[in-house]
Amino acid sequence: MEARWAHLLQEITANARETAAYTGRPVLSERVMAAMAKVPRIAFLPDDIRVDAYLNQPLPIGYGQTISQPFIVALMTDLLDLTPTDKVLEIGSGSGYQSAILAELVAEVHSVELVADLAKSAARRLAKLGYRTVHIHHGQGRRGWLQDAPYAAILVAAASPDIPPHLIEQLSVDGRMVLPVEEGYRDTGTYQKLLKIVKQRDNTLKQQHCLSVAFVPLVGRD
Numbered sequence: 001m002e003a004r005w006a007h008l009l010q011e012i013t014a015n016a017r018e019t020a021a022y023t024g025r026p027v028l029s030e031r032v033m034a035a036m037a038k039v040p041r042i043a044f045l046p047d048d049i050r051v052d053a054y055l056n057q058p059l060p061i062g063y064g065q066t067i068s069q070p071f072i073v074a075l076m077t078d079l080l081d082l083t084p085t086d087k088v089l090e091i092g093s094g095s096g097y098q099s100a101i102l103a104e105l106v107a108e109v110h111s112v113e114l115v116a117d118l119a120k121s122a123a124r125r126l127a128k129l130g131y132r133t134v135h136i137h138h139g140q141g142r143r144g145w146l147q148d149a150p151y152a153a154i155l156v157a158a159a160s161p162d163i164p165p166h167l168i169e170q171l172s173v174d175g176r177m178v179l180p181v182e183e184g185y186r187d188t189g190t191y192q193k194l195l196k197i198v199k200q201r202d203n204t205l206k207q208q209h210c211l212s213v214a215f216v217p218l219v220g221r222d
């Protein structure tokens with residue numbers, strides 16, 4: 001394995017240990033780390049910033065959007081407790097990188113992207129890399145993707161002030177959702193917390209607040 005990539009994986013492991021008090025996940029699962037090791041992040045970046053693929057940072061992918069920080073991709077994926085038969089929904093396809101990580105771990109991935117050009121290029125990129133179980137849809141992610149609901153897990157890659165009601169509806173019983181929610185404002189901008197939700201048998205939600213994060217906003221209304 002490329003040395004810079006091995007170093008990035010070590011950083012992810014260290015980040016998980018350092019943030020365990022907030023996340024409850026000192027060690028990420030072997031399956032998640034294997035997916036992180038396998039998917040080439042470099043293939044999801046615009047040509048001019050490919051040299052930065054190995055940085056544990058979010059990076060610009062055009063249209064004012066970003067590919068998430070690798071540690072956050074790994075953590076959110078881990079928090080979803082995925083099993084190989086799961087069907088998963090992602091909101092905010094962006095580059096398609098997170099979709100590819102999910103596709104390594106589950107049977108079927110649906111991902112909804114608001115920006116048509118990003119949806120098109122993510123779909124093209126994933127097809128070229130051989131991902132046949134990822135379906136990128138252009139649309140308003142706050143409405144989820146009803147055709148293929150319910151989902152065992154939902155990952156939202158953009159921040160909103162609420163938990164979008166359609167997404168709660170499209171989550172199966174015992175389904176898990178991980179999303180950044182806006183908690184207020186600081187001088188650095190909006191302040192968000194990563195939230196994990198589990199939909200209980202009686203339709204109530206079990207909620208766990210994890211660490212502070214910084215995502216682009218989930219745009220628009222239901």
Ligand code: SAH
Pocket residue numbers: 065066067068091092093094095096097098099112113114115118139140141142157158216217218219220
């Ligand atoms: N998961 C992506 C990173 C996504 S960044 C990756 O791995 O590259 C957040 C994405 O959410 C952006 O592409 C943005 O266009 C998209 N987005 C913002 N609001 C949205 C909405 N309401 N519905 C669907 N996608 C949305």
